[in-house]
Amino acid sequence: MPDPLRKIEDLACALQELRLHVGAADLQVADRKVNGQLYLSLANACLRNRAALLYGGMGANKTTLVNLLGSAFTGLSFDEVENLMITGHPEQTEEKIVGFIDPRQWSCLPHPSGSPGEEPSPIQVLWTPWARSRWKVINEINRFPSGKQNLFLELLQKRKIGYAGETLELGDTCYFATMNPDFSATYPLDEALLDRISISVPAAQPDFLAGLALAEREREVSELAEALPRLTAEEFRELPGLVAGVRLDGQVELSIISLLRDFTLCERAPSFDKTQLTGGSKPSRGLCAGCHYFNNPEVCCWQVDEGLSDRVRQDLRSYTRAVALLLGLDGSDGLIEVMRAVAPYVIWHRVSPDRTMLERPPYYGAGRLQYVRDLVEKSINRTLNERGEMNIIFARAVDGEISSQEALEELSKSDDPIARLDYVKALERMV
Structure with missing residues (x-):
């Protein structure tokens, strides 16, 4: 065999x-x-x-x-x-x-003067x-x-x-x-x-x-x-x-999608999608000045110029599975750690970090991969911890366990960008 x-x-x-x-x-x-x-x-x-x-x-x-x-x-x-x-x-x-x-x-x-047809x-x-x-x-x-x-x-x-x-x-x-x-x-x-x-x-x-x-x-x-x-x-x-054949559980799938949205969501971009920003309207060109998320170190959107395309989601799923297979890891704990390790390498070459943040210690203008790794860490930890209740409310509304209006009232109180710009907007279409 x-x-x-x-x-x-x-x-x-x-x-x-x-x-x-x-x-x-x-x-x-x-x-x-x-x-x-x-x-x-x-x-x-x-x-x-x-x-x-x-x-x-x-x-x-x-x-x-x-x-x-x-x-x-x-x-x-x-x-x-x-x-x-x-x-x-x-x-x-x-x-x-x-x-x-x-x-x-x-x-x-055949010669150009050959027989017609x-x-x-x-x-x-x-x-x-x-x-x-x-x-x-x-x-x-x-x-x-x-x-x-x-x-x-x-x-x-x-x-x-x-x-x-x-x-x-x-x-x-x-x-x-x-x-x-x-x-x-x-x-x-x-x-x-x-x-x-x-x-x-x-x-x-x-x-x-x-x-x-x-x-x-x-x-x-x-x-x-x-x-x-x-x-x-x-x-x-x-x-x-x-x-x-390596199965990704719901925890990993949710962390991947939330990670992409953390990098991509922008209240000032068309459809809240930062991938649609032109060269002159990026965070490094002053887009975020006055935004209530600006300078919040726990929020990723203002710290990189680009959003992430859906290809990143596909790549994260593929390399998480491949590395888990090579290391013989399975189960939710093992796979989320694989995704945590793999994600910076899938993302760092696709984004331009905020220069004022990148030039500070411990990055000194050169630690671009480490900078992205820290952003990835913040996003995953937030999804698995602080966002737990928010995710449950939204999931219950989607499953019909509570009304969309009830979930909308609860999530409207949250200042989390995914809650405000993704979950709330989705629930408004369901009401």
Whole structure:
């Protein structure tokens, strides 16, 4: 009987023993600590049609780790996976990335002066190995200019590639991208593309102990990679089904929805939805001045410019399930802790924190992930504690246990933004 989870566990151990990935246990889930770069990458490999971005400086083992995982999950050699990868630079053409037309086909076309009604022979695109692969790696994605970034945006959005009138269906695919900090040859990532990147994982340079461990590695990476456990094609196909089998309870689902609303609700935006704000009317441009929620540290809406799209909800559910599966956690307590740990990585690259708050200790202008982690913590704790009575009142009204008018009178007394702008508005439509 195939046991892909056991092989993935063996793979994580082998990467450590072979000195192919040595990192700090910086991701805490309940009472267990694991390396975030490794386990969130493993979670992405268990999913399909989600994109993971590994962000960090040069030599942080981003590209090598993804290619090692590609070798283990697809059964290809390390060199074969490395050859599939595309690397960003401004002169990288669409033909080199997705495909081209074989010029020999032109000699097979009928002459323009051929008989009327004669159908020309169809042009066939020669798709690149990267385009046809179910394991796609985009190395140094921010070295692609905006025009090439639009290609990846369309690819993630439509899950198909179009070229010269031909279309290639991509099917269920694992997507990974790596990104270095801003250099002279890099370009900003488009906000729409960032929203379609499901999770962003910081990759740190090896610390002192990791450096000592890496110094013991004497053989080449490609040689050591041959000793890694490998999944069969059947086991690789089985993984999304195993992830889907992890059930999220009502506590987790409510926390996810409330988290999105905490970041997105805005009393001054159209339909109270901050995703509709234009560039000149964001919290950082003075939108929140005079608002009664402004400067309340327990409220998230004024502390980030952007709202969160529904894609964030889908990504939170997927990665919570995948990480819970990898760690063998279940039950309400375990899953809420997984969601608590995963959520900052799903959100932090999609929002711009309030600069005045971010520049204060303990963030000092650089701790963007920690800043978002603290906002996530406040939202989840508030949902599970202070909002308990509010949630019960609304649920009872929806279930018909109390009248909508009675619930409306109770919730109208609350100053919680979700109560005022979501629950009350929903109840007003029910009365």
